[in-house]
Amino acid sequence: MLRVWDLDFELSKDSHLSMHAQITSKVIKEIRRGRLKPKVAMPGTRKLADTLGVNRKTVLLAYTELVEQGWLTTERNRGTFVSEKLPDTIERQYSEEGLTPLNQQVNLNDDSATVAIQDGFVEFNDGDPDTRLLPFENIARAFRRALIVSGRSNKLGYQNPLGMLSLREAVLHMLSMHRGLNAGLENICMVRGSQMGIYLAASLLIKDDDCVVVETLARQSAENVFESFGANLMRVDIDQDGLNLDALEKLCKKQPVRAIYVTPHHQYPTTVMMSKARRARLLLLAEQYGFYIIEDDYAHEFQFSGEPAFPLATYGESDRILHIGSLSKILAPGLRLGYLVASEQLVSRCVDEIMMIDIQGNLITEMAVSELMATGELKRHVLKAAKVYEERRHAMDALLRDTLLDFVDFNLPEGGLAFWVTFKHQVKLEAFLTQATLHKLRITPSAIFSDANDHIVGIRLGFASLGMRELEQAVSRLRTTLNACVKS
Amino acid sequence: MLRVWDLDFELSKDSHLSMHAQITSKVIKEIRRGRLKPKVAMPGTRKLADTLGVNRKTVLLAYTELVEQGWLTTERNRGTFVSEKLPDTIERQYSEEGLTPLNQQVNLNDDSATVAIQDGFVEFNDGDPDTRLLPFENIARAFRRALIVSGRSNKLGYQNPLGMLSLREAVLHMLSMHRGLNAGLENICMVRGSQMGIYLAASLLIKDDDCVVVETLARQSAENVFESFGANLMRVDIDQDGLNLDALEKLCKKQPVRAIYVTPHHQYPTTVMMSKARRARLLLLAEQYGFYIIEDDYAHEFQFSGEPAFPLATYGESDRILHIGSLSKILAPGLRLGYLVASEQLVSRCVDEIMMIDIQGNLITEMAVSELMATGELKRHVLKAAKVYEERRHAMDALLRDTLLDFVDFNLPEGGLAFWVTFKHQVKLEAFLTQATLHKLRITPSAIFSDANDHIVGIRLGFASLGMRELEQAVSRLRTTLNACVKS
Numbered sequence: 005m006l007r008v009w010d011l012d013f014e015l016s017k018d019s020h021l022s023m024h025a026q027i028t029s030k031v032i033k034e035i036r037r038g039r040l041k042p043k044v045a046m047p048g049t050r051k052l053a054d055t056l057g058v059n060r061k062t063v064l065l066a067y068t069e070l071v072e073q074g075w076l077t078t079e080r081n082r083g084t085f086v087s088e089k090l091p092d093t094i095e096r097q098y099s100e101e102g103l104t105p106l107n108q109q110v111n112l113n114d115d116s117a118t119v120a121i122q123d124g125f126v127e128f129n130d131g132d133p134d135t136r137l138l139p140f141e142n143i144a145r146a147f148r149r150a151l152i153v154s155g156r157s158n159k160l161g162y163q164n165p166l167g168m169l170s171l172r173e174a175v176l177h178m179l180s181m182h183r184g185l186n187a188g189l190e191n192i193c194m195v196r197g198s199q200m201g202i203y204l205a206a207s208l209l210i211k212d213d214d215c216v217v218v219e220t221l222a223r224q225s226a227e228n229v230f231e232s233f234g235a236n237l238m239r240v241d242i243d244q245d246g247l248n249l250d251a252l253e254k255l256c257k258k259q260p261v262r263a264i265y266v267t268p269h270h271q272y273p274t275t276v277m278m279s280k281a282r283r284a285r286l287l288l289l290a291e292q293y294g295f296y297i298i299e300d301d302y303a304h305e306f307q308f309s310g311e312p313a314f315p316l317a318t319y320g321e322s323d324r325i326l327h328i329g330s331l332s333k334i335l336a337p338g339l340r341l342g343y344l345v346a347s348e349q350l351v352s353r354c355v356d357e358i359m360m361i362d363i364q365g366n367l368i369t370e371m372a373v374s375e376l377m378a379t380g381e382l383k384r385h386v387l388k389a390a391k392v393y394e395e396r397r398h399a400m401d402a403l404l405r406d407t408l409l410d411f412v413d414f415n416l417p418e419g420g421l422a423f424w425v426t427f428k429h430q431v432k433l434e435a436f437l438t439q440a441t442l443h444k445l446r447i448t449p450s451a452i453f454s455d456a457n458d459h460i461v462g463i464r465l466g467f468a469s470l471g472m473r474e475l476e477q478a479v480s481r482l483r484t485t486l487n488a489c490v491k492s
Numbered sequence: 493m494l495r496v497w498d499l500d501f502e503l504s505k506d507s508h509l510s511m512h513a514q515i516t517s518k519v520i521k522e523i524r525r526g527r528l529k530p531k532v533a534m535p536g537t538r539k540l541a542d543t544l545g546v547n548r549k550t551v552l553l554a555y556t557e558l559v560e561q562g563w564l565t566t567e568r569n570r571g572t573f574v575s576e577k578l579p580d581t582i583e584r585q586y587s588e589e590g591l592t593p594l595n596q597q598v599n600l601n602d603d604s605a606t607v608a609i610q611d612g613f614v615e616f617n618d619g620d621p622d623t624r625l626l627p628f629e630n631i632a633r634a635f636r637r638a639l640i641v642s643g644r645s646n647k648l649g650y651q652n653p654l655g656m657l658s659l660r661e662a663v664l665h666m667l668s669m670h671r672g673l674n675a676g677l678e679n680i681c682m683v684r685g686s687q688m689g690i691y692l693a694a695s696l697l698i699k700d701d702d703c704v705v706v707e708t709l710a711r712q713s714a715e716n717v718f719e720s721f722g723a724n725l726m727r728v729d730i731d732q733d734g735l736n737l738d739a740l741e742k743l744c745k746k747q748p749v750r751a752i753y754v755t756p757h758h759q760y761p762t763t764v765m766m767s768k769a770r771r772a773r774l775l776l777l778a779e780q781y782g783f784y785i786i787e788d789d790y791a792h793e794f795q796f797s798g799e800p801a802f803p804l805a806t807y808g809e810s811d812r813i814l815h816i817g818s819l820s821k822i823l824a825p826g827l828r829l830g831y832l833v834a835s836e837q838l839v840s841r842c843v844d845e846i847m848m849i850d851i852q853g854n855l856i857t858e859m860a861v862s863e864l865m866a867t868g869e870l871k872r873h874v875l876k877a878a879k880v881y882e883e884r885r886h887a888m889d890a891l892l893r894d895t896l897l898d899f900v901d902f903n904l905p906e907g908g909l910a911f912w913v914t915f916k917h918q919v920k921l922e923a924f925l926t927q928a929t930l931h932k933l934r935i936t937p938s939a940i941f942s943d944a945n946d947h948i949v950g951i952r953l954g955f956a957s958l959g960m961r962e963l964e965q966a967v968s969r970l971r972t973t974l975n976a977c978v979k980s
Contacts, residue, residue: 026840029678033836135648144636147856151635152628158957160623160824190517196684196850203849229848336648338855348521352514360717361691362684366854367826368635469646 023058027066035075035086046076046084049434061433061458065449068437078441125444126478130273130451131303131422131466135336137389142381143372150371160367165358166351167194167343168370174377175343183304184318185327190348193358194365196340198302201328202226202265205298206233207357208350209326214262217255217295219247221461223272224450226265226300235262242271246278249285256293263296268316269304270420273453273464277310277418287320297325303333303420305386306468308394310418323347331373333421334386339369393421393468396475400467403479411486421468422451426461431489433458439488445481511546515554523563523574534564534572537922549921549946553937556925566929613932614966618761618939619791619910619954623824625877630869631860638859648855653846654839655682655831656858662865663831671792672806673815678836681846682853684828686790689816690714690753693786694721695845696838697814702750705743705783707735709949711760712938714753714788723750730759734766737773744781751784756804757792758908761941761952765801765906775808785813791821791908793874794956796882798906811835819861821909822874827857881909881956884963888955891967899974909956910939914949919977921946927976933969 034040046052049067053060067084070076077087154160166172172192179185195201202225210216212234218227220241227237238261240251246268255261266286268278278286290297299316317327323346330342344354358364376382400423401416414425433454440447451464470478522528534540537555541548555572558564565575642648654660660680667673683689690713698704700722706715708729715725726749728739734756743749754774756766766774778785787804805815811834818830832842846852864870888911889904900913921942928935939952958966 023840025843026837029836029840033678129649132649134646135643136646138639138643138648140640140643144632144639147635147639148632151626151632154826155623155626155628155824158622158624160626160826161617161620161957162825190521196854199848200850225847225851228844232848336643336855337650338642338648338852340850340852340854348517349514352511352517355513356716359713360687360720361849362688362828363713364826364828366684366828366857367824368857369854469649 023056024062024065024069027052027056027058027063028069031066031070032075035090040086042086042088042090044086046086048083061454064434064437068441068449071441078438080442125446126470126474126481127446127448128451128463128478128482129448129466129469130464131333131420132337132469133333133335133389133421134392134469134471135338137385137392138336139381139385143376146372146375146381147368149375150368154367154371163364163367165355165364166192167365168367168374170378171370171374172343174374178377179329179345183301184314185345187317187345188348191345191351193344193346193351193354194370195328195342195344195358196362196365197332197337198300198328198330198342199225199229200340200361201326201330201342201344202298202300203229203361204344204354204357205263205296205326205328205346206230206235208353209263209296209298210235211262215259217252217261217264219266219271221273221453222265223267223300230265242274242276244276246271246276246282247286249282249289252286253289253293256289256295261293261295263298264290265298265300266316267300267302269301269313270417272300272302273422273451273462274424275415275417275420275422275464277313280311280313283313283316283319287316287322287325290320290322290324295324297322299325299327301327301329304329305334306390306393306421307419308390308397308417317345323349326350334382334389335373339373340366341369341373389468396467396470396472399472399475400465400479403475407479407483408486411483411490422464422466425463425465427486429486429490431460431486433460435489435492436460436485439485439492440481443481443484443488445478445485511544512550512553512557515540515544515546515551516557519554519558520563523578528574530574530576530578532574534574536571549942552922552925556929556937559929566926568930613934614958614962614969615934615936616939616951616966616970617936617954617957618952619821619908620825620957621821621823621877621909622880622957622959623826625873625880626824627869627873631864634860634863634869635856637863638856642855642859651852651855653843653852654680655853656855656862658866659858659862660831662862666865667817667833671789672802673833675805675833676836679833679839681832681834681839681842682858683816683830683832683846684850684853685820685825686788686816686818686830687713687717688828688849689814689818689830689832690786690788691717691849692832692842692845693751693814693816693834694718694723696841697751697784697786698723699750703747705740705749705752707754707759709761709941710753711755711788718753728752730762730764732764734759734764734770735774737770737777740774741777741781744777744783749781749783751786752778753786753788754804755788755790757789757801758905760788760790761910761939761950762912763903763905763908763910763952765798768799768801771801771804771807775804775810775813778808778810778812783812785810787813787815789815789817792817793822794878794881794909795907796878796885796905805833811837814838819870822870822877823861827861828854829857829861877956884955884958884960887960887963888953888967891963895967895971896974899971899978910952910954913951913953915974917974917978919948919974921948923977923980924948924973927973927980928969931969931972931976933966933973 049060049063053063067076071078074087076084078084171194172189176187176192195204206229210230210233214235215238216230216235217238217240220239230237238255241248247266268283270277297316301315315327317325327345404414411428412425414423417423453461455461537548537551541551555564559566562575564572566572659682660677664675664680683692694717698718698721702723703726704718704723705726705728708727718725726743729736735754756771758765785804789803803815805813815833892902899916901916902911902913905911941949943949
């Protein structure tokens, strides 16, 4: 057994955020240096966490990642060891980037050929789209035109920090047609994915010790942003109709609330839709108590059943609503395209913030996508993808019902690209991650929610990016994983 | 004359940054609403600045932009008026985005056909490349492959926040081959242009009231970032060998210095190179007084004469150096690709910051560019572009000598893509901007440096993006502009 004090572990304590990336990198470095030799036993996660003074979950996440990358292996009931056969550079690149070379033919009808399975693992993300469905050639042509038109005009330089005019117009048109949201060019700002929309919203609104309300369970990456701007997070619970507004009002009576971050369309992670009555009352409360509403309207496009609902930003004509959305779900997260719709005053302040952060977005991507929107190509893709996703949603529903009802509870989500499942048994996060890795099941870490005692509260299982055979494999491995957790 | 209190001008005072974008947008709105009618005289800039409680430069910048966009017109000795013929949407889009349609043939040998002249204006930016020189078809093919390879693998989603492994490896290789900089994968983080490198550096290092040293004249967008993180900026002067280190040391003896932001390779804006002796001493001072060095190494590739010099990050093996660079000058600013090279500890903290800001960069762009670097395509382009830029540098030198020596002083820059010119006469910023607009000369606002009395200190004139005939026109218009300023 390796003594942890043999490791060159100087973690940065300056950051108040999770340090699992630091641990991962340290271990890889020690293995490369030869100080951690193949077959050597790694310290237990609790031991290492205590020594480093970090949360045990941090160490667990690092170990899970190291096993997935091939640096460590886990042996049932024995512990975690440095791998006998270390990943060399090429394998590492392949595994880190997980790409299929262009000359390797991919048969889209046979999804066993795709990367989701080819490294042996099958993965549940938290609700990403399937980019294999994209109309590649049309998109590639749009990129080519964008490159040539802007490059030849010598205009592939600095442009409007709010984003290309034609893209902003195209997005406004989409919001107006599909979400009834009427806003002008002075109200919209393009951002690099909805994460940057959240970051900008926080930078515009939040100062030290401001109270920001989030739902009991919420997107960790949003909570991190608010806290980094000094917010005190307060949690309000959710039920089958969404946010508990009585609880919210009680809180507002006790203390000033600066802003509330909500995902009314499909609550993240639980997929619950906020009822119309609650939406109306939330807007009234915002006026009454003077707080801002940061509305994260991810995956709005994919609504499979239930009554269609408009965003809060459509119902309310208030300057207090910041509406955030992205093209990640209808196109691809890797293109980093999102938008923030807000009052003219807030949007004009975004200019200064963006000039400091990254000056502007990627012009080629903005031009190409605005063309895809203007020609209707994007809309055709969304309609086609929505049909595929609806089939997969039904398949996922059937698979969970047929094989997992002993272990999990869930509801069929009315929209969005993920199911929310809760466990019938108490399952420890550590045991679950260990078993999942053993059974070659990967789950995006941010999709797993656990409580203060490290028991899993629920998992958000994205279904859209998995083909039918991949879904079967993934659910079957989840069953084996849970079975092992419950038995042990 | 319009009374300014007739305007619906509620500027946001929350932001401590410039508000010219707000004013621009307000004026456009008032014109669209019909409250500011064609031919109406606008209030004088001093008057409006006083009423709004903003700096006069802010109003000047807004007016200049409004004239360029066609909303206002300036008449010699009479003032500024709402345009008789307002720009309609299509004209506005064309002008805002300044693009040549793909079906309009562009003859690269005849640069009079390009946009730099076609709207009647010719523009000096502060040192951007000429994207007309790019190997479009090869880049378009790389984008197409990136899109298909990543999309088909269903990997056009979320990846490593530090950037694609293959791109980080390609950039490290470039830094090692051309700048002698030996760093590992654990030391590099891809960012969206060097601006984001500066933003990350500030977020990692700067807290309220930290002292940050900048050169007397420095990049405004960097100063804004440091100040937004609470820094106290202290200025140290520069001479023909770069930063005055005696002055820096004197400052360090008086108070703790947290960081210094420098552009040693070609000082921004003055283009001066820091001598080797000073570089060595700056590194020693950093150790002695415990400050960080934020080295902005923009446009490193274009060194036309003088001794080649390595970055500070190459000379010093210190954890105190954050080296920032970008691919904006060798490719195109609109692709937003930059990098930060720093200690492993700082880079691992970047992960958390990036996860909050934008999660990761644009995957298609990262993949395509890493291919262009791996195949040597980018290097071939740089060699070709450098030859063109060297010719333009000579042409610019000759033009300035032949026609502008009555008005300006300058030195031929040893590297970089801009000249620094100072004026022999006192010229007021307002008069200069007015005359430049009248003579259809546009100058990137951030390239003009003025003092507390609104006198112009100097202008950074980018030469690389202008063809020979464009350069002639631009210099000739600058002469007419200066002539008018000095006479009036």
